[in-house]
Amino acid sequence: MSAIKSEILNANNEYARQFGSKGELSMPPSRHAAILTCMDARIDPGKLAGFAEGEFHVIRNAGGRASDDAIRSLVISHKLLGTTDWFVIHHTNCGMETFTNEVISGLLEKSLHTARIDQGIWKNNDETGGSKEGKFINWLTIENLKESVVADVKRIRSHPLVPSKVNISGFIYDVKSGKLIEVTG
Amino acid sequence: MSAIKSEILNANNEYARQFGSKGELSMPPSRHAAILTCMDARIDPGKLAGFAEGEFHVIRNAGGRASDDAIRSLVISHKLLGTTDWFVIHHTNCGMETFTNEVISGLLEKSLHTARIDQGIWKNNDETGGSKEGKFINWLTIENLKESVVADVKRIRSHPLVPSKVNISGFIYDVKSGKLIEVTG
Numbered sequence: 001m002s003a004i005k006s007e008i009l010n011a012n013n014e015y016a017r018q019f020g021s022k023g024e025l026s027m028p029p030s031r032h033a034a035i036l037t038c039m040d041a042r043i044d045p046g047k048l049a050g051f052a053e054g055e056f057h058v059i060r061n062a063g064g065r066a067s068d069d070a071i072r073s074l075v076i077s078h079k080l081l082g083t084t085d086w087f088v089i090h091h092t093n094c095g096m097e098t099f100t101n102e103v104i105s106g107l108l109e110k111s112l113h114t115a116r117i118d119q120g121i122w123k124n125n126d127e128t129g130g131s132k133e134g135k136f137i138n139w140l141t142i143e144n145l146k147e148s149v150v151a152d153v154k155r156i157r158s159h160p161l162v163p164s165k166v167n168i169s170g171f172i173y174d175v176k177s178g179k180l181i182e183v184t185g
Numbered sequence: 186m187s188a189i190k191s192e193i194l195n196a197n198n199e200y201a202r203q204f205g206s207k208g209e210l211s212m213p214p215s216r217h218a219a220i221l222t223c224m225d226a227r228i229d230p231g232k233l234a235g236f237a238e239g240e241f242h243v244i245r246n247a248g249g250r251a252s253d254d255a256i257r258s259l260v261i262s263h264k265l266l267g268t269t270d271w272f273v274i275h276h277t278n279c280g281m282e283t284f285t286n287e288v289i290s291g292l293l294e295k296s297l298h299t300a301r302i303d304q305g306i307w308k309n310n311d312e313t314g315g316s317k318e319g320k321f322i323n324w325l326t327i328e329n330l331k332e333s334v335v336a337d338v339k340r341i342r343s344h345p346l347v348p349s350k351v352n353i354s355g356f357i358y359d360v361k362s363g364k365l366i367e368v369t370g
Contacts, residue, residue, distance in 0.1 A: 004216060004218050004270045005352075012233055015235065016362055016363035027225070027227075027280055031189060041213075041240055044231055048200050050193060050196020050200065053226065053227050056226055058224055059224045059246055060243050060245040062258035068322075069246050070254070073246045075319075076289070077224065078297075079299060080284065080299070081299075087190075087193065093212060095261065108346055112346060114264060115264060131346055159318075161293055180193070
């Protein structure tokens, strides 16, 4: 077993040992809210927005973008599990601001292995053979952070499966200060 | 401002006040790992797997499914940000086990508002007008929990943009006990 898998299972043993009454939590989020945010490691939604297990749905992807899959999740969140307040949170220093569709598909064509960024330019560490499959993907990169929040809130707001009674707000999370800043479009 | 938005901003003020050295964390996850799991409110990945800000990427959607969007995020996670261990975590008592594509698209066609489950059957609370758009979505529901984990690990493993050096493991998280149980295909 890999070291990190062992570490996770050991930590989980301790979590389960102190689980207490959390086993009685019900499926629908008790605070009727959902957060859509980035997969970025510096973001812990529960800590930065002050909620615990059982309270919020959390949807995360690269960029915290309003992808079709995020919308699938949000529609389930409201329709079947009753959330009525949705928060879209993008963040400063996001990796999605450092590349374009052309950059990542070009890198992947030459190698699947990890690249490095050098003075703002992504470069492969090897050219051991890649795949052209990256050209078929819209990577949903971000050119302007504020505009991406506004566009994503707008996309969700205008989706035919999202009722007008759901409240949707947009924020930028500052990874240097820990602060949430509301963005209005 | 809605009550819940005020609560989040108040909690965030306190988080930012005690932010300490977290503003110095760098973008790539320090433990080179990513978790793909469900949006379910009962899941707090950092708590249940024992990691803090800066350590893991977290990707979440309805079901924790290996959707195209989750794969987009995972490929970015490895290619640009160096993660080499990925953990797919589905969970017991998942909402995605309670319906099918036909059920949710049928409900949405009659109403966009929240439905209720009654003796295992989803029913609309009103029929105020919906949308046929739900029929164009694959909702990625789950029929068998263990099979969904195995299928999702397999889909990621065989994706042309995922290199063989990335380790991928599958788990079921038990929401009643807090325990992670490894699933091998």
